[in-house]
Amino acid sequence: MRRSYSMLAASFVAGLLIAAGPLFSRGSKADLDVRGFSRLPLLEGGRIKPIDSFARNSLLVIRGQQSLPVDKHRLTAAHWLLDSMFRPEAADTYKAFVIDDPDVLGLLGLERGKERRFAYWQVEPKREEIRAQAERSHRVESGRRSRFQTAVANLDSRLELYERIKNTVMVNGADDPVREFESFVKLLPSALKAMHGSAKASAADQKATKSLTEMLDRYRFLASAAAFKPLPPRAGEHPDEWTNVGEAAMSPAAAADPHPGLYAYARMAQAYKDSEPAAFNDALRAFEVWLRRERPEALSSARSEEIFNRAQPFVSGMTLYVMALLAVCLWWATRRAEVQSVSTGLLGAAVLVHTLGLCARVILQGRPPVTNLYSSAVFVGWVAALLGLFAERFHKKGFAAAGGALVGFCSLLVAHHLGSSGDTMEMMRAVLDSNFWLATHVVTITIGYGATFLAGALGVSWIVRLHFVKKHDAETSKALTGLTYGVIAFGLFWTFVGTVLGGIWADQSWGRFWGWDPKENGALLIVLWNAAILHARWTGAIRDRGIMVMAVLGNVVTSLSWFGVNMLGVGLHSYGFMDKAFWWLVAFAAGHFLIATLALLPPRFWTADKA
Amino acid sequence: MRPNTPWRRLVAALSSMRLTLVCLGLMMALTVICTLAQVPLGTHVAVDRTIRTFLVWWQPEGSSLQIPVFPGGGMVGALLFINLSLAQFMKLEWSRRKFGLWVSHLGLALLFVGEFSTAFFQVESHMPIEIGQTRDYTEDYRRLELAVVDTTDSERDALTSIPESIVKAGGEIAHPSLPFMLRVKRYHENSQFHMRGPTDPPSEATLGVGASLHMHPEPPVSGEGEQNAASALVEAVAPDGRSLGILWLSNALGAPQGFITEGRTFSLSLRARRYYLPFSLTLKEFHHDKYAGTNIPKNFSSLVRLSDAGRGENRDALISMNNPLRYGGKAFYQASFGKNDTLSVFQVIQNPGWLIPYLSCILVSLGMLIHFGLKLAGAMGGSK
Incomplete structure (x- = not known):
């Protein structure tokens, strides 16, 4: 017994150490402080975040991954951003753009070989053509676009993002940003004199006006093209008034008292271009000192988020769930108590890492855990895994643990793919901007989804067991049915409460309790399905096998109402439209129908020895 | 209690749990149909045709025949409500063990009452x-009215409102407050107006903006954000049978139109119904x-x-x-x-019943908490 406990503790700690690994990894050995740079705050998409988050999300959108291989080593997102901004001639050669669509490749005159990623310079000659095609497709309603139109519009927006990044701190390819800015500031007073028609305006002033006009044009361009706003307002100014480089340079106060961030970024750009790490780090330090004095809260929140990004708790969580699942299978095969302890320890570690990740998101965002499709996937898995861990305490057969780990892993995987569309902590649209309702309706209904998925996973394991296990064991089967029944009841409670709370929220914001909107109907379907299972059981219309089949099909109902209704694109709830996942959803549903059919076949129909 | 008389047999059937299951199944099917129907029809029409109806009707293409193909939300809801109430009182024992079920089913019944009240009373x-x-008024864009306003008195307007359904039915409309009669010559649910070109036939209207416009009927729409431009060709006829003029009225035409008769000025319009x-x-x-x-x-x-x-x-x-x-x-x-x-x-x-769902939510969740809580406590006690 004691040995089991020590195994449990050891595997739990080992799991946590695996998860903590990324936090201690050293970045590139180069003396350039890329990490310090990636922790600087900026304003983009309505919220303050570190450069690291912006770089990761941008690269994810452009390339589908958070890093980029260049000459046999991997470039981090922040490093890629530095190259794009300050050394665009190099960044243009990185194969950063995923282009899959054969028609778009045809338009570009590119060969579709093994490589499906292309560099900016390969696309650049046809840039105008892509823009024109994208404009055409924007005139077509988004639901009616052809595959080519969708793909070309998508490529155009990714190219535009990249071009904006290149023109955020300095005009793409500018030679000497520091000197340019200095001369701009120097010229400003005399140019102003000339512009206001002062009698004393000399010929030199006139000349100043001319070169100033050129520079102004450039800064005006920067102000409109910038991808983000890196310059925070000084202490005492309104906290929302962040500016980009162009805006700050053109502000009326620029001549007398330019924003210190302007020099800092210009010096960093210069040093990076000239490969002078010491100068880069100096400029970075000086700016950090200024930030700590003027905007300490922005600096510290950006730093916390950078740590969260590096830790990637949901990726480690996925690994740990798989390990826990494998350990459970090993336990079933060996029947050794130590292996069972290891599986429990690993699942515990996975749930803890998952929990920490959720908490970190809640703190960083200042919102309840579920705010969009991505976070709902993260939360569903967490509920199922936690519930599985809890249920395993009472039914020590491994099924609850396996089900919890399976749902935890799958939902984190789904979340990982949902997260590739950009910032997962995006701001909430007006109607959703209510922490009270997000915390009540959205959280309760997501708990219901999680429980329903866990019940489905238990059903799947019961069916697999039906055909794999040779010895019929009525007691295990009964325990498993009881467990599933309990989880379904739990799910019915939360889905019902969540659905009605949703109705009440709708009554508060749209003036009707229930409008038969697709999302509402989806939630109602899950409630009806769970209620039908329970009532069918009470009447005796179904028994063990029936409950399990219905629980498995409950996964189909839940996934359809969770994702399927978003694909219809109608109704007030259609905020998160997504089209790629359609075939995955079909495959998921088909797989579950197959498993349900398996259950209806006689036990061990395919085994050779019909005992 | 053996179901021997027809009455008892009916009650037994209506209170059976099998009917509950059938109704739950039908409800799920209806919900799916309603959801899918929203893609082409828009939410409002889809809900009216599948949920807020007793039967779901199907009209074959190009025919005026209406065939009932599925029980509508009204029927399934009513059946489920009867089933729930009967089963509750005839089958479920009054015990502490079943108290939670009583509470949650009562809440559920209330939810049905709320949805029916919404269907009938919500404006x-x-x-x-x-x-x-x-x-000091609100407008209903999905219902129209033919408004006849007597603007003679500059201080106060006198309004006579004629509901869309009467205009749609056509024929002659007389109203005691009007010194003339309205004859609806044509009515289109959706239409388009444009300036009359040299090749267009002469307008049927003799008065107002309609005289210089050409009307072109369109198929009615119901999608999200789409609105019908209804049009009515209306002739005003004096008591002596003399025509006062023919007008094209439409909710798409904004300009005021009207005429003077017996020293009173009238303005006519087809507009969103006002409350x-x-x-x-x-x-x-x-x-x-x-x-x-x-x-x-x-x-x-x-x-x-x-x-x-x-x-x-x-x-x-x-x-x-x-x-x-x-x-x-x-x-x-x-x-x-x-x-x-x-x-x-x-x-x-x-919606006079807007508070019902709030109450129902509390009851159902409380009931389930009690019921499942007792069961869970029992199961956990038993497993130790």
Whole structure:
């Protein structure tokens, strides 16, 4: 017994150490402080975040991954951003753009070989053509676009993002940003004199006006093209008034008292271009000192988020769930108590890492855990895994643990793919901007989804067991049915409460309790399905096998109402439209129908020895 | 108790759990149908045809035949309600063990009552209002009325409203307050007007803007954000049988049209049906907040002055997202905006049963907590 406990503790700690690994990894050995740079705050998409988050999300959108291989080593997102901004001639050669669509490749005159990623310079000659095609497709309603139109519009927006990044701190390819800015500031007073028609305006002033006009044009361009706003307002100014480089340079106060961030970024750009790490780090330090004095809260929140990004708790969580699942299978095969302890320890570690990740998101965002499709996937898995861990305490057969780990892993995987569309902590649209309702309706209904998925996973394991296990064991089967029944009841409670709370929220914001909107109907379907299972059981219309089949099909109902209704694109709830996942959803549903059919076949129909 | 008489057999069938299962299945099927039907039909029409009806009708292409193909939401809901009530009183024992089920089923029954009350009594309309404007009526864009306004008295207008259904039925319409009769010559649910070109036939209208327009019928639409432009060709006829003129009336034509007869001036229009309120709202301010540096809306809010002479109320009220104004049995919600943020649109709902779902939610969740809680406690006690 004691040995089991020590195994449990050891595997739990080992799991946590695996998860903590990324936090201690050293970045590139180069003396350039890329990490310090990636922790600087900026304003983009309505919220303050570190450069690291912006770089990761941008690269994810452009390339589908958070890093980029260049000459046999991997470039981090922040490093890629530095190259794009300050050394665009190099960044243009990185194969950063995923282009899959054969028609778009045809338009570009590119060969579709093994490589499906292309560099900016390969696309650049046809840039105008892509823009024109994208404009055409924007005139077509988004639901009616052809595959080519969708793909070309998508490529155009990714190219535009990249071009904006290149023109955020300095005009793409500018030679000497520091000197340019200095001369701009120097010229400003005399140019102003000339512009206001002062009698004393000399010929030199006139000349100043001319070169100033050129520079102004450039800064005006920067102000409109910038991808983000890196310059925070000084202490005492309104906290929302962040500016980009162009805006700050053109502000009326620029001549007398330019924003210190302007020099800092210009010096960093210069040093990076000239490969002078010491100068880069100096400029970075000086700016950090200024930030700590003027905007300490922005600096510290950006730093916390950078740590969260590096830790990637949901990726480690996925690994740990798989390990826990494998350990459970090993336990079933060996029947050794130590292996069972290891599986429990690993699942515990996975749930803890998952929990920490959720908490970190809640703190960083200042919102309840579920705010969009991505976070709902993260939360569903967490509920199922936690519930599985809890249920395993009472039914020590491994099924609850396996089900919890399976749902935890799958939902984190789904979340990982949902997260590739950009910032997962995006701001909430007006109607959703209510922490009270997000915390009540959205959280309760997501708990219901999680429980329903866990019940489905238990059903799947019961069916697999039906055909794999040779010895019929009525007691295990009964325990498993009881467990599933309990989880379904739990799910019915939360889905019902969540659905009605949703109705009440709708009554508060749209003036009707229930409008038969697709999302509402989806939630109602899950409630009806769970209620039908329970009532069918009470009447005796179904028994063990029936409950399990219905629980498995409950996964189909839940996934359809969770994702399927978003694909219809109608109704007030259609905020998160997504089209790629359609075939995955079909495959998921088909797989579950197959498993349900398996259950209806006689036990061990395919085994050779019909005992 | 053996079901021997037909009456008992009926009650037994109606209270059977098998019927519950059938109804749950039908309800799921209906929900799926309703959801899918929203893609081509839009939410409102789809709900009216599948849920807010006793039977779902199917009309074969190009035929006027209506065939019932599926029980509608009204029938399934009513059946489930009867089933629930009967089963409750005839089958479920009155014991502490089943107390939770009693409570949650009572809450569920209330939910049905609430949805039926919504279907029958809820009136939905809109109030578009510009900054500085005062409004004492709301408009229902999905229902029209033929409004005849006597504008002779510059102080007060006298309104005669004729519902769309009567206009649609065609024929002659007489009203005691009008010194003439209206003859509806044609009516189209959806239509398009354009300036009459040299090749178009002469207009059928003799008065108003319609005389210079050409009308072109269109198939009716019901999608999200689509609106029908109905049109009616109406002739006003004096008591002596003399024609006062023929007009094209449409909710798509904004210009006032009318005529003078017996020294009184009348203006006619086909417009969104209006509901007059015993109070008025004045829009003082409208705010459209965005997140810093983006166009993502953060909040919409309207500051209105509510004035009700009858009840002696005169106060400011703030209407914002998730924060409606409830007054006089109606709720005003921030629904939309326009005209460069100077126009605010409220959705106005009158639903006497709006509190029922709140009560029902509390009852059902409480009931389930009690029931499943007892079961869980039993199971955990047993497993140790």
